[in-house]
Amino acid sequence: MKTLPNFDSKSAEKRWYKYWLDNGYFNSKPDNKKPYTIVIPPPNVTGVLHMGHMLNNSLQDILIRRARMMGYNACWIPGTDHASIATEAKVVEKLKNNGIDKKDISREEFLNHAWDWTEQYGGIILDQLKRLGCSCDWNRTKFTLDPDMYKSVIKVFINLYNKGLIYKGFRMVNWDPDAQTTLSDEEVIYKETEGTLYYISYKIKNEDNSIIIATTRPETILGDSAICINPKDKRFTRLHGKSVIVPIVGRTIPVILDSYVDPEFGTGCLKVTPAHDPNDKNLGEKHKLEFIDIFNPDGTLNSEGLHYQGQDRFIVRKKIVEELKSMEVLIKKEKHIHKVGTSERTKAIIEPRISEQWFLKMKDISIPAINAVLKTEEVRLIPNKFNNTYRHWMENITDWNISRQLWWGHRIPAYYFGKNNDFVIAESLEKALELAISKTNNKKLTIGDLKQDEDVLDTWFSSWLWPITVFDGIIHPDNSEMKYYYPTQDLVTGPDILFFWVARMIIAGYNFQGKFPFSNVYLTGLVRDKDGKKMSKQLGNSPDAIKLIENYGADSVRVGLMLSSVAGNDLLFDEDLCKQGKNFANKIWNSYRLISGCKIKKTISQPKASKEALEWYSNKFNQALIIINDYFDKYRVSDALMTVYKLIWEDFCSWLLEVVKPDFQSPIDLKTFNKVNYYFEENLKLLHPFMPFISEELWQKKEKRNSSQALIITPWPKAKNFDIKVLESFEIVKQIVGGVRNFRKEYNIGQKLQLDLFYNKKTSIGFSSVIIKLAGLKNYSYTNSISNLTSSSFRVIKQEFFIPIEKKLNIEEERNKLISELNYLEGFLNSSLKKLSDKRFINNAPNEIILLEKRKVTDAKEKIKTLKKSISNLN
């Protein structure tokens, strides 16, 4: 029996993954089965597997493997994302380490470096997913910068532009004066900083009076174009319609009214500098103010800065304060804590700056996407608590800034020509020339006169097409793959990209394909460490994913992740969970060791206890299967796993196997052996989506299997009816066995000594052979003449059980035990009686509740009677 070695996860993982690949089990082609499709959230091409990926992809694999077994044509499409900003940053850094500055090389050279980098690191994360067991159709692997994907993205851009949905406009961007580049909002770090709030007096035009404003950035008064007050602020009613004069500059600017201004803050008067503050920009647009840009790209002042031209913004701040002081318009200074945006890369204080960008109008095209989630439920968010967040964002959606000042990405297909920077939108230079000629009627234009836009598209502008482009559905909308696989079924991703990605895919799916791209969106939580801290490289609290797999085995890590992973809830990951997974794998392995080690003897007949226990397990299994299926329907994956876990560990191992396993070195009968084997395999089927490797290994250990019988493609068990009464009476069996076990513990009686157990009512409980076997009884029968003085008793349901004991009965303890049981029951009875005597209860409660209460009373009374008798017998 010791011949079976321990489970070797490393070798099993290698062997079976190769076996699945070699047999093409992951691959999908359209056929006449129903499709079940998931597109992977493409990880960054240069990324490495982290805990978030592990969680996310384990879930997808569980869903896809179960679907495969359920008979669907399961197709999981893998791929990677070019991730403009992240990848470009990494390439820039690498070049820098090699002494190359991005500014010094051409776009083409840079892109060559970027492609080298991508080829070098691009496959890593996908290989890591294989280690985890992910059953993706690798033949379908896609990359968002693949030529066909590139074409699709450009086609969509042109299409939207021609519909008038894409336009060029001005936007306030985060400008890094040191790096001289724009930064995305994610790259700006806000730091709490102590600054100074300066109170400055502005003279009212044609009056001797003045008003006082407060500002943290006095140098920006050079760009002031208005003073704004709250229309409801009674202190300043007299200023309505007036103008003021900007100190130093001498410019006359209007006083405007807007409820944006908070009368409580500062003086209640706000100076408006539309070119250098996002909020002021809004005011500027709303009130049609002049935009006065006072800075050069390097943070020095331009000609609008008058005598400060060419000096750095922070030096100017100091000098201007002095000048204002000398003009006696600086009223006072106050310390002021506020948040200042700094560049993640250069640490420079960012300068909000107006710049020209490409935008996509979102309002109209997002309406169907709002309805799909919130009204028709064609797309479901799981859990649906995210519906509110979704609504909030979608109803306040603003135009999408789709251009980025980067090189790595899909280059914007705008071609400029002529002195006025006129442009055309086209999929190629040749086409652009054609368009430019017809637009200008200038036949002398040549390709050399055209200059393509330097910017690339936001990464999400390709990702939002992902469920379509993986099937080439933009270029060839009616191709057979599209017809078969689109729309897909489930999407599994994190809530952090609900808007960046999920919402936009829903929008794109409807607008470009007429159908929403998926039906269900399973939103996972963030993976945190066990102290609740977000896992990150900087904190160093993120375990190495591959090391985890090596230490515990992929199956165990998957179980560890699933055990506490509720949809939408953050996952507090503790390595001990993997240990739990490993223990489980060990348990399963050893149950196989027991079964496979049995010697079969055909001539012996099946013991009654085995027959009874198998009958119970058959019901138990079907009940569990129905529950598991229901959990899957509700995407309660960890509950489904826990149900499998308990079915195998408790019901199968601790109860069934304990009954059917033969005595030491005794043989087992064939009938029992076959049945146990059968259920062992049924269990493996339920286990497979969660623990693919060990389940396949154990499945294939069975003899005479051929490849067509691989577990991965074996049908999921069909749920059959079960008899709840059988399950209920087995629960009573467990209590009786437990009662005997407690007795043994209390009186320190080992398992080997066989006991007598008597009951005092003739009602049948069933499973008597199981009881005899598991409780270690030599006699189990009815009697009405048992003395409490010579036996210990316990009660299950309405039945009383006695175990005769010769010497050691501790009467005092027995009595105390009975009395405390009695006290509990009497308290229980009283509360029921009290309820029933309450007329309001009788008048209001539904009949069935009253009947229940009455039954409780009669049951309790009966139990009390027997208990009292037992107690009096003890005296």
Next chain:
RNA sequence: GGGCGCUUAGCUCAGUUGGUUCAGAGCAUUUGGUUUACACCCAAAGGGUCGGGGGUUCGAAUCCCUCAGCGCCCACCA
């Protein structure tokens, strides 16, 4: 500051429309056990005023109000 959500055992979480003994699971802990698949094990036990307060109701973990603490998203306030 605006919006949303959360608070149940030491930890991570279940708890369907208020109603059976409804206060649960897993882990952890404690106690006892092992030549007979597995100490990566078996058997049993302890542990919660369901965040505080108030209300509705015959009846509240569940519905309402309020307070406190935590989290997320958005805006980041001159």
